[in-house]
Amino acid sequence: MAVHGSGRRMPWGEVPPSLRAAVDDLLGSPVVDAVSQPAGFSPGSADRVTTADGTRAFVKTASTAVNAQSVELHRLEGTIAGAMPDGMPVPAVRGVVDRGDWIAVVFDDVEGRHPHTPWRPDELGAVLDALAELTAAPAPPELGALLGSASDALDDNLRSWERLAADPSRLPSLAPDDHEWVTARIDDLAAAATTAIGEVGGDRLVHLDVRADNLLVTPSGAVALVDWPWAALGASWLDALVLLVNVRLYDPGADVEALLRGHPVFAGLDDGVANRLLVGLTGYFLEASTGPEVPEIPNLRKFQLDQGLVSLALLRERLP
Known part of the structure; x- marks a missing residue:
């Protein structure tokens, strides 16, 4: 399955240690595994992560030094998705770490994949x-x-x-x-x-x-x-x-x-x-x-x- 077009995803290891530590704190356990999700156009990171206690989450980060618009879009998404009522077909927001020049938005991980293309x-x-x-x-x-x-x-x-x-x-x-x-x-x-x-x-x-x-x-x-x-x-x-x-x-x-x-x-x-x-x-x-x-x-x-x-x-x- 190919998803048409993509940007350049930042590996989890390139995210600043202080931001990764803040994500660890938000999740209540340190991230021990991160699998980058390549589809999409955001130039930041996008990873399915697993913590030491087995918690799974999806984390998106962005930096103003790489693309300032992406930071603002992540900020908007954290607000909008965080306001979604229960039962909506939207991953729940666990929290946002906003440092101004760096941002991380942490979601519940959804066990799923992108649709097949050509579409079934x-x-x-x-x-x-x-x-x-x-x-x-x-x-x-x-x-x-x-x-x-x-x-x-x-x-x-x-x-x-x-x-x-x-x-x-x-x-x-x-x-x-x-x-x-x-x-x-x-x-x-x-x-x-x-x-x-x-x-x-x-x-x-x-x-x-x-x-x-x-x-x-x-x-x-x-x-x-x-x-x-x-x-x-x-x-x-x-x-x-x-x-x-x-x-x-x-x-x-x-x-x-x-x-x-x-x-x-x-x-x-x-x-x-x-x-x-x-x-x-x-x-x-x-x-x-x-x-x-x-x-x-x-x-x-x-x-x-x-x-x-x-x-x-x-x-x-x-x-x-």
């Missing part, structure tokens, strides 16, 4: 079921009070086409047919994506970064969602629609239309609304892929371009 129908169905259950009711008030609107969170991303329309030379290199299709309707794409900003909001808990490397499938088939710094309040179908891009990333022949028509998580999602969000996602991925390389996350721009091309192909199937 049973695992994809389980993830869509979990997203439907997660968004069946409004977010709990104590959690919702911490979160902003998905419309605000995605506002800048969904304006990517506006910037590309103003300067089409900023588009990444595309196949000639794709380039012609995009440039012929770039103003319409910008208008559609801007409209989507007002359509992604809502009162349901949304993750905003659901993909294979942010999901765990347990031996019982249950699903856990990890990496919550981007969480917001949004539309019930939002995460599930974004996930379909990941499904197509690994399997270009995946029947996305059958999923949109057949799974309850998409009930009530209008085709026009779905298309406008896909337009916005395509613009965001394509624009982001042309940004400066991030040395500590070496595969990021390629991953964004791959997602942009997949989104564009999906969009072209759905639009004339």
Whole structure:
């Protein structure tokens, strides 16, 4: 099983001894074994650890010296995931060690693995079921009070086409047919994506970064969602629609239309609304892929371009 793209994970042994000692104190026993988890894009450490007394946990660390944004994202995740009510499909937060320039977030370890890719129908169905259950009711008030609107969170991303329309030379290199299709309707794409900003909001808990490397499938088939710094309040179908891009990333022949028509998580999602969000996602991925390389996350721009091309192909199937 391959999870598409990853950053450079810091080994546990490179985490400062004082921070590791603080994690030992938090867990009540010294860590004696740490297994790095390679998937994902955070440039910090991510380890399943075992302590001398047999306690198991998952620990993420980050440093401002390596990537300041990662520290802030870990801080946000510790707050958001720590406020999740019992029973949510989210690993519980055991504690946070925040030294300002270094941070460690310690979670319960989930016995599980990332979904198989290309996606297997049973695992994809389980993830869509979990997203439907997660968004069946409004977010709990104590959690919702911490979160902003998905419309605000995605506002800048969904304006990517506006910037590309103003300067089409900023588009990444595309196949000639794709380039012609995009440039012929770039103003319409910008208008559609801007409209989507007002359509992604809502009162349901949304993750905003659901993909294979942010999901765990347990031996019982249950699903856990990890990496919550981007969480917001949004539309019930939002995460599930974004996930379909990941499904197509690994399997270009995946029947996305059958999923949109057949799974309850998409009930009530209008085709026009779905298309406008896909337009916005395509613009965001394509624009982001042309940004400066991030040395500590070496595969990021390629991953964004791959997602942009997949989104564009999906969009072209759905639009004339």
